[in-house]
Amino acid sequence: MNDSRKLKGRELFEKIGKPTKIVAPMVDQSELAWRILSRKYGATLAYTPMFHAKLFATSPKYRKDMWCEMDGDPKIDRPLVVQFCANDPEYLLEAAKLVQDKCDAVDLNLGCPQGIAKKGHYGSFLMDEWDLVHKLIRTLHENLDVPVTAKIRIFPEKEKSLQYARTVLDAGAQFLTVHGRLREQKGQQSGLADWETIKYLRENLPPDTVFFSNGNLLYPNDISRCMDQINCDAVMSAEGNLYNPGIFNADNCQDKEKVFPRVDVICREYFEIVKCHEYSSASRTAMKSHLFKILRPFLPNHTDIRASLASLNAKSSFDDYENTVVIPVENVVKSIFQEKDIEEKDKVVKGGIELWGGSYYTVPYWRCQPYFRPVNGVTADKRVVESLKRKAEVPLESVREKEVKV
Numbered sequence: 001m002n003d004s005r006k007l008k009g010r011e012l013f014e015k016i017g018k019p020t021k022i023v024a025p026m027v028d029q030s031e032l033a034w035r036i037l038s039r040k041y042g043a044t045l046a047y048t049p050m051f052h053a054k055l056f057a058t059s060p061k062y063r064k065d066m067w068c069e070m071d072g073d074p075k076i077d078r079p080l081v082v083q084f085c086a087n088d089p090e091y092l093l094e095a096a097k098l099v100q101d102k103c104d105a106v107d108l109n110l111g112c113p114q115g116i117a118k119k120g121h122y123g124s125f126l127m128d129e130w131d132l133v134h135k136l137i138r139t140l141h142e143n144l145d146v147p148v149t150a151k152i153r154i155f156p157e158k159e160k161s162l163q164y165a166r167t168v169l170d171a172g173a174q175f176l177t178v179h180g181r182l183r184e185q186k187g188q189q190s191g192l193a194d195w196e197t198i199k200y201l202r203e204n205l206p207p208d209t210v211f212f213s214n215g216n217l218l219y220p221n222d223i224s225r226c227m228d229q230i231n232c233d234a235v236m237s238a239e240g241n242l243y244n245p246g247i248f249n250a251d252n253c254q255d256k257e258k259v260f261p262r263v264d265v266i267c268r269e270y271f272e273i274v275k276c277h278e279y280s281s282a283s284r285t286a287m288k289s290h291l292f293k294i295l296r297p298f299l300p301n302h303t304d305i306r307a308s309l310a311s312l313n314a315k316s317s318f319d320d321y322e323n324t325v326v327i328p329v330e331n332v333v334k335s336i337f338q339e340k341d342i343e344e345k346d347k348v349v350k351g352g353i354e355l356w357g358g359s360y361y362t363v364p365y366w367r368c369q370p371y372f373r374p375v376n377g378v379t380a381d382k383r384v385v386e387s388l389k390r391k392a393e394v395p396l397e398s399v400r401e402k403e404v405k406v
Contacts, residue, residue, distance in 0.1 A: 009147070012147050012174055016104050022047070024237060025083040026049055027049055027114075029097075029290070031282035032283050034290060037245055037270050042249040044234075047105075047107060048080065050109045051084050056172040057091045058291045061153055064281060072099065073102075081149060084107070085117065086136060086137075092108070092136055093139050096148075100145050105148065107149045108120065108150045110124060110150055111123060114149055114222075124153050137171035148174065157195075158197050161197055162204050176205070176211055179193065180195055195216060199231070203231075213235050214236040217247060219259070222358050223235050223247075235391055243368060243369065261368050263367065265309040274287050293371070297367075305328050305332070308328070390406070393404065
């Protein structure tokens, strides 16, 4: 390890431009092409998808499927943090050394709540093994040429969450990302992220800690609201970014073409990026999933295009994608904008202030927008809702029975 090259947290943060809008690490989703598109729409830092450290270290095929020579390229893909999940320090270090020359930092995933993480014994299922977590981070901290960072979830108890965060920082993590949800909050049980606990950690950790917040971002104006309320250095978005890359256009909140871009425009831009970087197997594999998310509000109104997209796969040709999905979407939206009353139909309407502090928007279906998960009640995490209810002094029933995972 060359200590002269490795920067500490605040120094690293300043070197990479003090980014405030971050593309979250997402399994098979935050790959090269999507990172390039997200940066075009305002992201200032991006994480790779979560890579399995042991497979990355030992399987050439896995590495080829997940990583290519243009990942981390200084001209198109920086600043970049590469994320791994792991439970073995040696495999983690071996994997990290393979990418340390192509990134600005290596991140340890301590937040994945999915069943595969439980089965594989990684992610949030290491939350009760603090000695192992410490060893994983310390191994990278002492042996890599680049800094190590970490992304965690919270416990029900604020103080336990704080002690856990301190353990992660003590081990050597230079950035700390806090996803304000419990391990149990996932899928239909996601519910609201707990900004109070995130803020508590921010206020009680060393003031020079580089601190990122993750959770409850729906629209660009939620970015400043989060940063002001929590006093974090940056905010991270996962699903909010996947359904609308315009979420990071916080500097252009009045420009709906940037904040709620048309689905035909995003489809074309994203398709051309994937096509231009066809050597990225991960980007090619992720294309169908990304198109479904971009087009989520659009497809129920045009089921023929949905059927065409469903019939495609990673081996389908670019011509197939363009002729059966991209061009038909462009033609439909073009016809919509030829309607006489399009100016009225294309309006974006902001709703009132909700209990969680932000507002919902009514957005035409031909524009990218957040995905709301219907759940039984406001949130699976009753602690957060009860706290919000007390603050607002309104009955729980007055809150909308829909929630979003972001």
